[in-house]
Amino acid sequence: xxxxxxxxxxxxxxxxxxxxxxxxxxxxxxxxxxxxxxxxxxxxxxxxxxxxxxxxxxxxxxxxxxxxxxxxxxxxxxxxxxxxxxxxxxxxxxxxxxxxxxxxxxxxxxxxxxxxxxxxxxxx
Amino acid sequence: xxxxxxxxxxxxxxxxxxxxxxxxxxxxxxxxxxxxxxxxxxxxxxxxxxxxxxxxxxxxxxxxxxxxxxxxxxxxxxxxxxxxxxxxxxxxxxxxxxxxxxxxxxxxxxxxxxxxxxxxxxxxxxxxxxxxxxxxxxxxxxxxxxxxxxxxxxxxxxxxxxxxxxxxxxxxxxxxxxxxxxxxxxxxxxxxxxxxxxxxxxxxxxxxxxxxxxxxxxxxxxxxxxxxxxxxxxxxxxxxxxxxxxxxxxxxxxxxxxxxxxxxxxxxxxxxxxxxxxxxxxxxxxxxxxxxxxxxxxxxxxxxxxxxxxxxxxxxxxxxxxxxxxxxxxxxxxxxxxxxxxxxxxxxxxxxxxxxxxxxxxxxxxxxxxxxxxxxxxxxxxxxxxxxxxxxxxxxxxxxxxxxxxxxxxxxxxxxxxxxxxxxxxxxxxxxxxxxxxxxxxxxxxxxxxxxxxxxxxxxxxxxxxxxxxxxxxxxxxxxxx
Numbered sequence: 001x002x003x004x005x006x007x008x009x010x011x012x013x014x015x016x017x018x019x020x021x022x023x024x025x026x027x028x029x030x031x032x033x034x035x036x037x038x039x040x041x042x043x044x045x046x047x048x049x050x051x052x053x054x055x056x057x058x059x060x061x062x063x064x065x066x067x068x069x070x071x072x073x074x075x076x077x078x079x080x081x082x083x084x085x086x087x088x089x090x091x092x093x094x095x096x097x098x099x100x101x102x103x104x105x106x107x108x109x110x111x112x113x114x115x116x117x118x119x120x121x122x123x124x
Numbered sequence: 125x126x127x128x129x130x131x132x133x134x135x136x137x138x139x140x141x142x143x144x145x146x147x148x149x150x151x152x153x154x155x156x157x158x159x160x161x162x163x164x165x166x167x168x169x170x171x172x173x174x175x176x177x178x179x180x181x182x183x184x185x186x187x188x189x190x191x192x193x194x195x196x197x198x199x200x201x202x203x204x205x206x207x208x209x210x211x212x213x214x215x216x217x218x219x220x221x222x223x224x225x226x227x228x229x230x231x232x233x234x235x236x237x238x239x240x241x242x243x244x245x246x247x248x249x250x251x252x253x254x255x256x257x258x259x260x261x262x263x264x265x266x267x268x269x270x271x272x273x274x275x276x277x278x279x280x281x282x283x284x285x286x287x288x289x290x291x292x293x294x295x296x297x298x299x300x301x302x303x304x305x306x307x308x309x310x311x312x313x314x315x316x317x318x319x320x321x322x323x324x325x326x327x328x329x330x331x332x333x334x335x336x337x338x339x340x341x342x343x344x345x346x347x348x349x350x351x352x353x354x355x356x357x358x359x360x361x362x363x364x365x366x367x368x369x370x371x372x373x374x375x376x377x378x379x380x381x382x383x384x385x386x387x388x389x390x391x392x393x394x395x396x397x398x399x400x401x402x403x404x405x406x407x408x409x410x411x412x413x414x415x416x417x418x419x420x421x422x423x424x425x426x427x428x429x430x431x432x433x434x435x436x437x438x439x440x441x442x443x444x445x446x447x448x449x450x451x452x453x454x455x456x457x458x459x460x461x462x463x464x465x466x467x468x469x470x471x472x473x474x475x476x477x478x479x480x481x482x483x484x485x486x487x488x489x490x491x492x493x494x495x496x497x498x499x500x501x502x503x504x505x506x507x508x509x510x511x512x513x514x515x516x517x518x519x520x521x522x523x524x525x526x527x528x529x530x531x532x533x534x535x536x537x538x539x540x541x542x543x544x545x546x547x548x549x550x551x552x553x554x555x556x557x558x559x560x561x562x563x564x565x566x567x568x569x570x571x572x573x574x575x576x577x578x579x580x581x582x583x584x585x586x587x588x589x590x591x592x593x594x595x596x597x598x599x600x601x602x603x604x605x606x
Binding site for chain 2: 009113
C-alpha cells in the first residue's frame with residue numbers, strides 16, 4: 001500500500017519512516033512525501049492511482065489541506081484515493097468542514113501512531 | 125374801660141386759640157414722630173375741654189377765672205414742651221407764642237397786684253402786644269417751613285428704611301436660594317462621586333476581564349506554537365528508546381566478545397535512559413501545553429441541563445477521595461449547603477466539573493497547608509494544634525433577576541469556601557492569570573484557575589470572583605446564567 005504524506009514539516013518524513021520502519025522493511029507499506037499541496041498534486045498527476053491513501057495536514061503555507069482535498073476529490077478519476085486529514089485544531093467546525101469536503105477520516109495532532117497504524121490496517 | 129375791655133376780650137380769644145393751637149401742634153408732632161406715645165388721648169381730651177371752656181367763656185361772665193386757666197394751661201404746655209424730648213420739634217412754635225403769653229401773664233398779674241401801676245404800664249403793653257403778635261406770626265411761618273423740611277426728611281428716611289427693609293428681605297430670600305442651590309450641588313456632587321467610583325470599579329473589572337481574555341488567547345497561541353516541535357521531541361525520543369532496544373538485540377546477534385558487548389550495552393543503557401528522560405520531560409511539557417490549549421477550546425462539549433448540586437457533590441467527593449488516595453493522613457470536613465429548589469441549568473458538565481475539581485483541590489490543598497503550618501502545642505503532638513478543623517464548604521443558591529439587563533434572567537450562584545491559608549492582595553490579583561501558582565515547582569501548572577475562569581466566563585457567560593482574608597479563608601464565587 002502506497003501512502004502519500006503531505007505536511008510542510010520536513011521532519012514528518014523522518015518520523016514516519018522511523019515509526020513505520022518495520023512495515024517499510026517488510027514491504028507492507030510504502031511512503032512517499034510531499035511538503036506542500038502543490039507538490040502533492042504534482043506527484044498524483046505523475047503517478048496516477050499509485051497512492052491509495054493520502055494523509056494531509058490542513059494548515060500549510062500556499063495551498064491548504066482543504067484545497068488539496070477538494071481538488072483530489074473533484075479532479076481525480078474514480079475511485080479517488082482515500083484521504084485522511086490531520087490538524088492541530090481538533091474542533092467541531094474544522095471536522096465538519098473536512099467532512100463536507102469529502103475527507104474519509106479526521107485525525108488530530110499530535111498523531112497517535114498506534115491509532116494511525118490500526119486505521120491503516122483496516123484500510124488495507 | 126370799654127376800650128380796654130374790647131382789647132382785652134380780643135386778647136383773651138388769642139390766648140384760647142393759642143392753647144388750642146399748641147395742643148393741636150403737640151398732638152400732630154406726636155402722631156408724626158412718636159406714634160407709639162401715650163399722650164395722644166389726653167391731648168385730644170384737652171382740646172375738647174378747651175373748646176367747652178371757650179364756649180362757656182363766651183356765654184357766661186367768667187373771664188376773670190378763665191383767663192387764669194389759660195395762663196396756667198399755656199405755662200404748663202410750655203414747661204411740658206421744654207421738658208419732654210418728644211416735643212423738641214414744637215419748640216419753634218413755643219418760642220413764637222412765648223412773648224405773647226409772657227405779656228398777657230404780666231399784664232394780668234399787674235392788674236391784680238396794683239391797679240395804678242397797671243395803668244402806667246398798660247400803654248407799653250399795648251405797644252408790646254402787636255410786636256409779640258408779629259413775632260409770633262414770623263416765627264410760626266419759619267416753624268412751618270422747618271416742619272415741612274422735617275416732614276420731607278422724615279419721609280425720605282422712611283423711604284430709605286423701607287428700601288433697606290426690602291433689601292434685607294431680598295437678601296434673606298437670596299440666601300435661602302443660595303443654600304438650596306448649595307444643597308442641590310452637594311447632592312449632585314455625592315451622586316457624581318458615586319457614579320465615578322462605580323465607573324472606576326467597572327473599568328477595573330473590564331480591564332481585568334480583557335487582560336484575562338488576552339492572556340488566555342496568548343497562552344493558547346503559545347501552546348499551539350510549542351505543540352508541534354514538542355511532538356517531534358516526544359516522538360523521536362520515544363523512537364530512540366525503541367531503536368536502542370532494537371540495537372541491543374542487534375548487538376546480541378553480533379559475534380563480538382562479551383567484554384565488548386558489556387561496554388556497548390553500558391553506553392546503550394545510558395543513551396536509552398537519556399532518551400527516556402527526554403521523553404518523560406517532554407510528556408510533562410506536553411501536559412502543560414494541553415492545559416494551555418484548553419484556553420482556546422470553543423464549545424467542544426455539548427451543553428445540557430444539569431443539576432449543579434449533583435455535579436458539585438460528585439466532584440467534591442472525587443477530589444476528596446483523590447487526595448485521600450495520595451495522602452492517608454489527609455482529612456477535612458466537607459459541608460454542603462445546597463439550595464434544594466435549584467433549577468437545572470444549561471452547562472457543559474465536563475467543563476464545569478473541571479472547574480469544581482480545580483477549586484476543591486485548591487481548597488483542600490490550602491486547608492492541609494494550614495494544618496501542617498500551625499505549630500503544635502509542645503508535648504502534645506497528637507492533638508490537632510489550636511483545634512484547627514479544616515472545613516471546605518459548598519453553597520448553591522438560586523438567583524432570580526440578578527443577572528443580565530432584562531431582569532427576567534435566572535441563574536445559579538455557587539460559593540466554594542475553605543478556612544485554609546487565604547491569600548494576600550497581591551496573590552489575589554494574580555490568581556486568574558495563567559501560570560501563576562503558589563505551589564512549589566512541579567506541583568501545579570498555574571493553569572487551573574485561569575482555565576476555570578475561562579470556562580465560567582467564556583463558555584458559560586458567567587462570572588467568577590474571589591475574596592479572601594490571609595490565613596483565615598478563601599471564597600470563590602461563580603455565577604452561572606440559566
